[in-house]
Amino acid sequence: MNPEFHTYKNPSLAVDLVVFGYHRQSLSVLLLNRKDAPFIDGWTLPGGFLQMEETLQQVCNRIMRTKIGIDNLYLEQLYAFDAPQRDPRGRVISIAHYALINPERFEIVAGKMANDVKWFPLNQVPELGFDHTEIFHQALQRLKSKILSHPVGFELLDETFTMTELQALYECILDISIDRRNFRRKILDSAYILLTGSKREGLKNRHPDLYKFNKDLKENRFQLNISAQQ
């Protein structure tokens, strides 16, 4: 067996979570107010250490459950942050993830480690402890580019939703305004391809299920290919 393996002393491994919530036409992030040092009373992203037998997904879910009281959400790995001084307590590598939820479906509660848990609208996010400001910005960036090619936004809406609601979400995340009619065409074209397998010929041509935008459609994730107009 490889001797390198046993003598090895390694940095700690943690995850941090950027939880996005969409509520009343505005996008927010979930932040914790810390009870302990470092950054006592400062705002940070929820996070925690990886236990021996956990997967990254499992840690993320554990943190959400114990610290915030929600579970089972859309989750994507973002990036590993490794700056040597990022945590004043010692060397910690953090593998950041971002998550999307609909705040109305959950009652958030401050876990025992936090004074407070709060949703902050994106333009009112304070300076964060550790390197969490950078993590937050990168997560937002990733979400923006992701939503342009994949329909991740559905996690943030209700079970069923209208075209207008979907558009509002896109405009909010991308921070642009989109022509209502062009957006509609994009979605219908994409959904048509998903549902029938072929391209939509002529605008009137549509699939009976197309206007429901219900659970079925949400579970079949389709390529949106919305392009950012400016």
Added chain:
Amino acid sequence: MNPEFHTYKNPSLAVDLVVFGYHRQSLSVLLLNRKDAPFIDGWTLPGGFLQMEETLQQVCNRIMRTKIGIDNLYLEQLYAFDAPQRDPRGRVISIAHYALINPERFEIVAGKMANDVKWFPLNQVPELGFDHTEIFHQALQRLKSKILSHPVGFELLDETFTMTELQALYECILDISIDRRNFRRKILDSAYILLTGSKREGLKNRHPDLYKFNKDLKENRFQLNISAQQ
């Protein structure tokens, strides 16, 4: 101080490297033949454990230097692989990276941990140890999507290169064929925007520096927006 921090026992942290090299119009990956268990005599990606005071970049460079004898390359973080059983020796999380080099510029040598180091053309890559086959495929996928929007390919070419050489590289990485004249237009349009800040009007309109494709142009990374034709 947070008691959670001190009592914490964590998985090991490693990096694995997918090193792409482009040589004689064909793309290859660098693989090691293992001297030690597990997977004795099997092929794997080069990798290593993260030391206490290293950044991820530094580990990657150390591995390249000691195991293969090359250094200082284009490096990008790919993904953290966390399957509990991915390493038979114990729990190891690996943060995979991929790198691009021009093999002609380096003499690769097997370090003391390996029987052999070899370039494998992409279509001749054997089954790899650990979960490295999956890592390799994901790295290739990422490289493909990256090259469509960013000019990463320059790292794989010589100091100066022709439009034809650049196109060959793109065709090779993306595994498609591209019309020579359309490719040229794309590159010239993008480069024009980079050099002048405005859009090219009319095909003849070009910038005096445009034909050099030299160091200057390489350092100013520009958006290519090549789209994959079938």
Added chain:
DNA sequence: TTACTTTGTGTCATAATAACGCAAAGAAGA
């Protein structure tokens, strides 16, 4: 010189996108 390959430049047809018109359906107030 000739034949052949490579490179530079352009055109044209098609597809994707942005911008916008208009009418029907619903909501709100008198």
Added chain:
DNA sequence: TCTTCTTTGCGTTATTATGACACAAAGTAA
């Protein structure tokens, strides 16, 4: 109910991006 205002659905048109392809000039090899 009638009017006004807003929302929603469906379309057209102009512009831009893309894919396919023609041709000539420059270079290379005999």
